Amino acid sequence: MAQRYTLPNGLTVVFEELHSARVAAFQVWVKAGSADERPDQAGLAHLHEHMLFKGTARRGPGEIARDVEAHGGEINAWTSFDQTVYHIVIASQFARMGLDILGDAIRSSAFDADELAREIEVVCEEIKRSQDTPARRASRDLFSTAYQVHPYRAPVIGTAESVRSFNRDKVLEFYRRHYTPKNLVLSAVGDFTEAELRRWVEEIFGGDWGRPYEGAVGRAREPELTHRRVLLRPDEVKEAYFNLAFPIPQASHPDVPALDALAMLAGQGETSRLVLEVKRKRSLVNDVHAYAYTPRDPGLFTASLTLPPAKLPQALEETVRVLAALRTGLVPADELATVKALIEAEAIYQRETMQGLARKLGHYQSSMGDLAAEARYYEAIARLTPEHIREVAERYLRFDHTVITGLLPPGTPFNAEQAEEILDRVSREAPGAPVERRAPRAASAEPALKVSRAAPASPSRVVEERLPSGARILVREEPAVPLFAMRAAFPGGLRYETAENNGLTTLLGRCLTRGTPTHDAEEISHLIDSFAGSLTGQGGRNSVGLRGEFLSRHFQPAFRLFADCLLNPRFPEAEVARERALLLQDILTREDKPSGVAFDLFGRTLFRTHPYRLSTLGEQSSVEKLGPDALRAYHAAHMDPSQLVLSVVGDVKVDEVLALAHEAFGVSRGHAAPPPEVQPEPPLEGPRSDKRVLARAQAHLVLGFPGVRVSDSRRHALEVLSTLLSGQGGRLFVELRDKRSMAYSVSSFSMEGVDPGYFAVYMGTSPEKLEAALAGIRTELTRVRDEPIPEAELSRAKQHLIGTHEIGLQRNGSRAALLALDACYHLGQENFFHYAERVAAVTAEDVRTVARQLIDFERSALAVVGP
Numbered sequence: 001m002a003q004r005y006t007l008p009n010g011l012t013v014v015f016e017e018l019h020s021a022r023v024a025a026f027q028v029w030v031k032a033g034s035a036d037e038r039p040d041q042a043g044l045a046h047l048h049e050h051m052l053f054k055g056t057a058r059r060g061p062g063e064i065a066r067d068v069e070a071h072g073g074e075i076n077a078w079t080s081f082d083q084t085v086y087h088i089v090i091a092s093q094f095a096r097m098g099l100d101i102l103g104d105a106i107r108s109s110a111f112d113a114d115e116l117a118r119e120i121e122v123v124c125e126e127i128k129r130s131q132d133t134p135a136r137r138a139s140r141d142l143f144s145t146a147y148q149v150h151p152y153r154a155p156v157i158g159t160a161e162s163v164r165s166f167n168r169d170k171v172l173e174f175y176r177r178h179y180t181p182k183n184l185v186l187s188a189v190g191d192f193t194e195a196e197l198r199r200w201v202e203e204i205f206g207g208d209w210g211r212p213y214e215g216a217v218g219r220a221r222e223p224e225l226t227h228r229r230v231l232l233r234p235d236e237v238k239e240a241y242f243n244l245a246f247p248i249p250q251a252s253h254p255d256v257p258a259l260d261a262l263a264m265l266a267g268q269g270e271t272s273r274l275v276l277e278v279k280r281k282r283s284l285v286n287d288v289h290a291y292a293y294t295p296r297d298p299g300l301f302t303a304s305l306t307l308p309p310a311k312l313p314q315a316l317e318e319t320v321r322v323l324a325a326l327r328t329g330l331v332p333a334d335e336l337a338t339v340k341a342l343i344e345a346e347a348i349y350q351r352e353t354m355q356g357l358a359r360k361l362g363h364y365q366s367s368m369g370d371l372a373a374e375a376r377y378y379e380a381i382a383r384l385t386p387e388h389i390r391e392v393a394e395r396y397l398r399f400d401h402t403v404i405t406g407l408l409p410p411g412t413p414f415n416a417e418q419a420e421e422i423l424d425r426v427s428r429e430a431p432g433a434p435v436e437r438r439a440p441r442a443a444s445a446e447p448a449l450k451v452s453r454a455a456p457a458s459p460s461r462v463v464e465e466r467l468p469s470g471a472r473i474l475v476r477e478e479p480a481v482p483l484f485a486m487r488a489a490f491p492g493g494l495r496y497e498t499a500e501n502n503g504l505t506t507l508l509g510r511c512l513t514r515g516t517p518t519h520d521a522e523e524i525s526h527l528i529d530s531f532a533g534s535l536t537g538q539g540g541r542n543s544v545g546l547r548g549e550f551l552s553r554h555f556q557p558a559f560r561l562f563a564d565c566l567l568n569p570r571f572p573e574a575e576v577a578r579e580r581a582l583l584l585q586d587i588l589t590r591e592d593k594p595s596g597v598a599f600d601l602f603g604r605t606l607f608r609t610h611p612y613r614l615s616t617l618g619e620q621s622s623v624e625k626l627g628p629d630a631l632r633a634y635h636a637a638h639m640d641p642s643q644l645v646l647s648v649v650g651d652v653k654v655d656e657v658l659a660l661a662h663e664a665f666g667v668s669r670g671h672a673a674p675p676p677e678v679q680p681e682p683p684l685e686g687p688r689s690d691k692r693v694l695a696r697a698q699a700h701l702v703l704g705f706p707g708v709r710v711s712d713s714r715r716h717a718l719e720v721l722s723t724l725l726s727g728q729g730g731r732l733f734v735e736l737r738d739k740r741s742m743a744y745s746v747s748s749f750s751m752e753g754v755d756p757g758y759f760a761v762y763m764g765t766s767p768e769k770l771e772a773a774l775a776g777i778r779t780e781l782t783r784v785r786d787e788p789i790p791e792a793e794l795s796r797a798k799q800h801l802i803g804t805h806e807i808g809l810q811r812n813g814s815r816a817a818l819l820a821l822d823a824c825y826h827l828g829q830e831n832f833f834h835y836a837e838r839v840a841a842v843t844a845e846d847v848r849t850v851a852r853q854l855i856d857f858e859r860s861a862l863a864v865v866g867p
Helices: 044-051 063-070 092-108 113-131 134-146 161-165 168-178 196-205 256-267 273-281 309-328 335-351 354-368 372-383 386-396 418-429 503-513 522-530 552-567 573-592 596-606 628-638 652-667 713-723 731-739 767-786 790-808 812-824 832-840 846-856
Strands: 003-006 014-018 023-030 073-079 082-090 183-188 229-234 240-248 287-293 298-307 403-408 461-465 470-475 485-491 532-537 543-551 647-651 688-693 699-706 743-751 756-767 861-866
Touching: 014 044, 014 168, 014 354, 023 092, 044 073, 044 082, 044 168, 063 073, 063 092, 063 229, 063 790, 073 647, 073 790, 073 812, 082 092, 082 354, 082 790, 092 183, 092 196, 113 134, 113 161, 113 731, 113 743, 134 229, 134 240, 134 298, 134 403, 161 240, 161 861, 168 532, 168 812, 183 354, 196 628, 229 418, 240 309, 240 386, 256 273, 256 309, 256 335, 256 386, 273 287, 273 309, 273 522, 273 790, 298 309, 309 386, 309 418, 335 354, 335 372, 335 386, 335 485, 335 522, 335 543, 335 573, 354 372, 372 596, 386 503, 386 846, 403 418, 403 743, 418 552, 418 573, 461 652, 470 812, 485 552, 485 812, 503 532, 503 543, 503 573, 503 628, 522 532, 522 543, 522 552, 532 552, 543 552, 552 652, 573 596, 573 628, 596 756, 596 861, 647 652, 699 767, 713 731, 713 743, 713 756, 713 767, 713 790, 713 846, 731 743, 731 756, 756 767, 767 846, 767 861, 790 832, 790 861
Parallel strands: 014 183, 229 403, 470 647, 688 861
Antiparallel strands: 003 014, 023 082, 023 183, 073 082, 240 298, 240 403, 287 298, 461 470, 485 543, 485 647, 532 543, 699 756, 699 861, 743 756
16 A cells, blocks of 8 residues: 655655565656756756766766666666656665665765766767657657747757756756755655665655755746647658647646546547547558647647658548547447546556556656545546546547647648648538447357366466477466466567568568457457457567467456467458558658668678568568468468467466366367478678668667577576676766767667577767767777676676566566567576576676677678768
């Protein structure tokens, strides 16, 4: 049960003891964001997010990240219009130390002038990265158009000009003004006792900070919108990014629960009205969603579309029709009941991780001023009626008071006058017939399950059983939260593809849930929602399968739906054509994500013959040829129960899972084909490089080397090597970002496969810094290969790996994925139960050995994407 108390100095503490995992999460919510800045402070709140980890009176630059990572924790921060939040998650045995680090950063940051100068350069790189992201540019246009006076009009991150204008005095002024106990909320969730927490908080956060609270900053009030505002502009994008927005109230307003439900009805999930009408039935958009953004001050209800520019007029017409129908008609009671259940289920899903629950507590206390606001919110959701939904839609979805923004590919023949004409005409028309929502065939019609199997497992044990078909079933009971996750995995994926059918795995994954003999695509989507869950196909480099997560009270019907989609996909022509068109659009718009282009280019450069050279999305020429017959042939050959690994983790009973598994997967269909022969990649005979020219603000580089298999005994040493280089305390981060301000993002990766993968470094940097950045990367790779590794650095990397592995496994879905994929690759349960001891056993010599074996610049590949 969440609790709240206040220190004598004014600091508010919200907390909940939770002993389901040996993890603790701490967050400090500073009730000051970019909307609390003066015009000459634009970006200053966000700069604090960077600077608070750059040293204190007790810890020098870099020590905060190194201390956290040395104890297996993660530390980071984010900034919004209204808050700046600093968060740490760490093994509970180090909880006191983690809280001390966070408190030290908040209370006693040094703001060293030299560190500040370097971090300003890093933020400027981050600004350039945001300029290369179309979704960020589209969001910036939306807010600068919707808000003319209020500070929400300006980007949180600031501009290069404003950030470069900051000095230490200006930073300290903001820090002393806002980082004071009465303006802070500490949120704590995890494996500790209340007595321990209270003692720690008093020791770390208590007493007089010497910074008295001066009260909230006044914000300019945005005048009521009395007309439309339109900003459509050409941009170097491959698809249109279009927003249709309406002013709505702030988070504390009583209409917010109804607005959240309205947004979900309108455009959240596969059964929402915009997705069904505009995306699925008419194929007018690549993506569409609606959301109610309700910050501290009045916000926006927005429908966002990405689409081929030629379809913009018709897509806008249909979007307006859907929204107009919500203004005038009553939603069916069963449709509203499903949405209410989904919203209420979110509270359960948030309890899967300590950090998720800490974030919820911090939000309600800092944004709403009261933990009890959560209960009031869900009570209001439960009371909603179709009349409430229509009332808020009529009150706020006013087409004469809209904000319209869009990034349009060059030459798009669409302008503001056309947009306004469509709004005027369609909103005046009588709304069409209500959206037809066919109820799915009742899941209760399925046969009742007869259970007479093994005794339940203890929560610490994985039960494994091989069925007569050859399928392997793994079950782990985790009753802490009333949820369960399923993961089906088959060998295959990109590794089974050729240049002629590249993209088949991705298309198959997208089509697995688009129809079976008993349910069509729309019925499946409705059933998923009725079980308050998710169900998606997945394709990777080495496997293909299905994943699902649901509330445990729906276990039997959800399991049967999962099995039906996995065993009996029909791959209807219309659904395959629709998904193929969406996949082709994703291929067309790859250039809008230059870092992804860099990794695709790297794959083609490092691998010349192996399927790992292929893009997981496929290519236009190969995807255009794919149809239902190709998907059915692959499914019959490579997704027979005899090839299946199924894991189920969560609030389930082993005997019930195994009984259902026997029922669904116990018999092979006899169509399984042997795996294709995949020839190994020939060794590199020299360094390779390639460059793709794109007009972007940053250059993106990937430098890498042939790697190892998932089954390689060197795998854990390679993970330690990558951790030495990556992370906030890693060499690449410290040397190239912290000390030389070359990048916002730099990291190393090890991609292991059934066949040898790669070990690589990625960096995004300004074009003029590219050669120096590449030289810096080479220097650090040479050092880690040729020089002895200090024991303290090795220990820190190993502890970080062990800790983050445990933190990552808080979710049922993460545990299910690890169990299924390791079994699929014939690795056993070593990673699940013995990962920590395997990593702990890695020596400095093991790391240097694998570094010497892999890091060879004469056998390397370099890919560069940018100007």
